Amino acid sequence: MTTAIAAVAGDRATVRMDGERMGVVLDATGLSPAARDALEAAVHAAAPGARVIVTAERTGRALIAVASGKGGVGKSTIAANLAIALARRGRRVGMVDADIYGPSQPRLLGAEGTRPQALEQQLIPVATPYGVPLLSMGQLVEPGRAIAWRGPMTAGALGQLVEGAWGAADTLVVDMPPGTGDVQLTMVQKHRPTGAVIVSTPQDLALIDATRAIDLFVKANVPIIGLIENMAGYRCPHCGENSDPFGRGGAEAAAAELGIPFLGRVPLELAIRTASDAGRPPAWEPDDTIFAGLATRVAEWLAAR
Numbered sequence: 001m002t003t004a005i006a007a008v009a010g011d012r013a014t015v016r017m018d019g020e021r022m023g024v025v026l027d028a029t030g031l032s033p034a035a036r037d038a039l040e041a042a043v044h045a046a047a048p049g050a051r052v053i054v055t056a057e058r059t060g061r062a063l064i065a066v067a068s069g070k071g072g073v074g075k076s077t078i079a080a081n082l083a084i085a086l087a088r089r090g091r092r093v094g095m096v097d098a099d100i101y102g103p104s105q106p107r108l109l110g111a112e113g114t115r116p117q118a119l120e121q122q123l124i125p126v127a128t129p130y131g132v133p134l135l136s137m138g139q140l141v142e143p144g145r146a147i148a149w150r151g152p153m154t155a156g157a158l159g160q161l162v163e164g165a166w167g168a169a170d171t172l173v174v175d176m177p178p179g180t181g182d183v184q185l186t187m188v189q190k191h192r193p194t195g196a197v198i199v200s201t202p203q204d205l206a207l208i209d210a211t212r213a214i215d216l217f218v219k220a221n222v223p224i225i226g227l228i229e230n231m232a233g234y235r236c237p238h239c240g241e242n243s244d245p246f247g248r249g250g251a252e253a254a255a256a257e258l259g260i261p262f263l264g265r266v267p268l269e270l271a272i273r274t275a276s277d278a279g280r281p282p283a284w285e286p287d288d289t290i291f292a293g294l295a296t297r298v299a300e301w302l303a304a305r
């Protein structure tokens, strides 16, 4: 079978055994999307049953997937604020909202109701008041209709967002849907994120889910930049006192156990919710230290790679 793969793909193919199953990594650098698809189909035909992963053409642009094992942990809030905080540190950041089941970036980034224009079939990101241009699933599909989308449609939509006209952007933050579905698989297989940031809450259950999300990236050889603990402790809006209803240090310990870096904690704070829901991300405030700290760690990771 290896000879058959070499016959159709030459040295673009690297064959690995994944347990009982054959895995083929195809380097599609320099190929057009059509040639890439044809090569992938030829390898599938030459090696029936093998798992084929196509690596997208490498550009200098970093792609950071922000993911969580389950919904409602604040992944979108963290993604928006991390993007802004990275932009404030001098990176040129774009936001891809791939959360097909609950695209919230247009609201979080104060760009609700916007629609991107297309130029020669390439989507042009919309500007936001925070210097982070945006393309969102929510701009491509009527609210509530994405639920009925199947794999190929979600894969196509994700491709349109990631391959938009991002111009000078050197970093794309991708707000992933929760869990480990079609969008995640397409993301890791076709678009090869530079790294993944995992968001979790302090409760054990969320961390079990986070572990599943981490696995998906690890199996696909996508490095984990680190874990962010959100809703970590409660900061009282009246007295400013911090309390930890779910205990303290759980996520940090879990990160150590999983062998991944811990990027920091974001407290559960009424002001974060009200400002975020009103389209005024807290990372934009001059006195922000929470998201600035997270962005520093992510920027250092990007610089060191």
Ligand SMILES: Nc1ncnc2c1ncn2[C@@H]1O[C@H](COP(=O)(O)OP(=O)(O)OP(=O)(O)O)[C@@H](O)[C@H]1O
Pocket (backbone or CB within 6 Å): 068, 070, 071, 072, 073, 074, 075, 076, 077, 078, 099, 102, 104, 177, 178, 230, 231, 232, 266, 267, 268, 269, 270, 272, 273, 274, 276, 277
């Ligand atoms: N640190 C925080 N303090 C207070 N509220 C927060 C915090 N983080 C997120 N929230 C609020 O929790 C709610 C859920 O957050 P968000 O939409 O970011 O979660 P999510 O994980 O992206 O959810 P989904 O997967 O459903 O899109 C929002 O109302 C948000 O404002």
